[in-house]
Amino acid sequence: MKRQSPCKYSEVANLIATTDGPARHAGRAKRATSNKPVSALGIDAQALPLPIQVPAHAHTHTHTHTPGPHTVPPTPAPRSQYRSGSLSSTGSSPFLLSNIPFSNHTTSPFFGLGSDHPFSNYWTSRGGLAEVIGVLPAKDQADILVAKYFDAVDPVYPMVHRRNFYADYDRFWSLPHAEKQTADPVLLALHFVVYAMATQFIGPPVDYKRSEIAEFYVSASQQALRLSSYLSRTSVRTLQAMVLICYFLMNDNHASDAWAFGGVLVRQSYAMGLHRDPDIIVPRCSLSDKQQRRKLWQAVFFQDTFLTVLLKLPPTATFSDVRVDSLTDELGDYLPKINGSATNGTSVNPMSISNIAQVTDIFPTYELQDRQYIRSMWHMANLVQRTVCTPRSLGTPIIRSPEEKTALVNQYHQLLDSFPPLLTTSEDGAIQDLASNPRLLRQNLFMRSNFWHCVMIIQAEEYDDGGVSCDIRGALEGARNALLAFFHFWEYLRIDAGVWWVFQHRAFEEALLMARILGTQEKPLSPNETGMSPASDTLFIAAREDAKHCLAILDMVSAPEVQKTRTDVLRTALADINW
Structure with a gap:
């Protein structure tokens, strides 16, 4: 007989409780439920899907035990709401692994982030998919979350085919409960991470209950992936779910966990052949499926590239023969059907679901x-x-x-000039007009933020052996252009600006670089102002005000522990400006 071990409940374990789902599978103890329906998210505190009662199986320990009755402590131990901020936030060194454990066998936390496992164990060893199904939100609540996902997340990372997603989503929710338990676990993983991402965008930037609910949903997503054996088999849905889990972890202040999980994502993408030209590796796929693969590879590649920019670590998604221009504007089988044929002349099955249902949102x-x-x-x-x-x-x-710096900056600007103007404009009037098209506005802001951040890095680069020094004007102007995107984000899409970790961290690094440059200046840039104070330089004044404005915003959206390594560092750098 195995020795029983005590089960210590966490406060978040309460989130396992559902509202009116049927009892668990045979042999499992019935769990307590409530008849009170969970109302939709996004209205007020009462609208959050808060716990009703703790089910008998919910616990967060990992050791083996003999199933038996559990008791809930009357006062559960408080959990840390946030993880610590990145040590790279100081910007003092390009190296994050300052103590490389060549012979040290103790664990070393990367970046000082994510000391807790990101996927808390709410699940039993025998619960299976039925256990995950049992914690689904109510259908009306799920509808709101899916709509929020396509409103706030999909514009920035458009890799999920919206019509196909909704078709699978509606089909799943129409199933009887017993049939739901035999559904594809990867489908459940994608659904739950969509719920998790959407939950992050509902409510104020710092909302502890919302954070707990979102973390619970992403744990359910990871459990569904585990049940699908995602480490040894993969699919488009699997990779879509994993991309979103990475972004969720970043937004939840688990950057180091996102980095590690992203490595698995890239390996699985390689294993699936996502990095290969679809015309070569899957020539018989439909055009829409090929385009979907290209979109998904771009999402994996883009995520890996720009996370490495922030964490200053090696890129992983480095091998691919998928050409950018292979994602053409050819719609192919997306097109509406006319008299049994697509408008591009190809034949169409008249008995296809799309043709029979006369779907109006095919494209x-x-x-x-x-x-x-x-x-x-x-x-x-x-x-x-x-x-x-x-x-x-x-x-x-x-x-x-210096010549190489000039050439590289010119290369970046030539690339910028090749982009559609609506994606690169930064004029206040134009941005105000774009606010009527939030999808395009989000794309404009992410494009500008990423672009100008990289230009700032190049302009600030120093290499003494080659005579390369920081281009003060170029670095400050690049940083100000990048911060302007953050300020527009805060003005027009405030909740979103308070969620995206990548956007906030870029803004922090931009403001910090400006503050440190300004703190070393003893005279204005203009040669005509010799002997005058740096305070007479209009660029310096504008840059200092931008850095202060950024600090004020970060103070409002940063978690308490993040402030220790992000806002406090920026505040100190600003205090070192002595003019």
């Missing part, structure tokens, strides 16, 4: 706009990985001579 109105955005970000990621990520990963100079 979303924003599809071509999305493809322009994807191609633009893809081209930029290609350039950034080659010119920034790869050299930094080996500690080699980004540029080796």
Whole structure:
């Protein structure tokens, strides 16, 4: 007989409780439920799907025990709401692994982030998919979350085919409960991470209950992936879910966990052949399936590239023969059907579901706009990985001579000029007009933020052996352009600006670089102002005000522990400006 061990409940374990789902499978103890329906998210505190009662199986320990009755402590131990911020936030060194454990067998936390496992164990060893099904939100609540996902997340990372998702989603929810338990676990994984991501975008930037609910949903997503054996088998849905889990972990202040999980994602993408040209590796796929694979590879590649920019670690998604321009504007089998034929002349099965149902949203109105955005970000990621990520990963100079810096900056600007104007405009009036099209506005802001951040890095690069010094004006202007995107984000999409970790961290690094440059200045840039104070330089004044504005925003959206390594560092740098 195995020795029983005590089960210590966490406060979040309460989130396992559902509202009115049927009893668990045979042999399991019935869990307590409530008849009170969970109302929709996004209205007020009462609308959150808060716990009703703790089910008998919910616990967060990992050791083996004999099933038996559990008691809930009357006062559960408080949990840490946030993890600590990244040590890279100081910007003092390009190296994050300061104590490389060559012979040290103790664990070493990367970046000082994510000391807790990101996927808390709420699940039993025998619960199976039925256990995950049992914690689904109510259907009306799920509808709200899916709509929020396609409103807030999909514009920035358009890799989920919306019509196909909704078709699978509606089909799943129409199933009887018993049949839901035999559904594809990867489908459940994608659904739950969509719920988790959407929950992050509902409510104020810092909402502890919302954070707990979102973390619970992402734990359910990871459990569904585990049940699908995702480490040894993969699919488009699997990779879509994993991409979103990575972004969720970043937003939840688990950057180091996102980095590690992203490595598995890239390996699985390689194993599936996602990095290969679809015309070569899956020539018999439909055009829409090929385009879907290209979109998904771009999402994996883009995520890996720009996370490495922030964490200053080696890029992983480095091998591919998928050409950017292969994601064409050709719609192919997306097109509406006319008299049994597609408008491009290819034959259509008259008994197909699309033809019978006369679906009106086969081709979303924003599809071509999305493809322009994807191609633009893809081209930029290609350039950034080659010119920034790869050299930094080996500690080699980004540029080796002043001439090389000038040429590289010009290359970035030429690329910018090739992008659609609506994705690059930064004029206040134009941005105000774009606010009527939030999808395009989000794409514009992410494009500008990523682009100008990289230009800032190049302009600030120094290499003494090659005579390369920081271009003060270029670095400050690049940082200000990048911060302007953050300020527009805060003005027009405040909740979103309070969620995206990547956007906030870029803004922090931009403000910090400006503050540190300004703290070393003893005279204005203009040669005509010799002998005058740096305070007479209009660029310096504007940059200092931008850094202060950024600090004020970060103070409002940062978690308490993040402030210790992010806002406090920026505040100290600003205090070192003595003019």
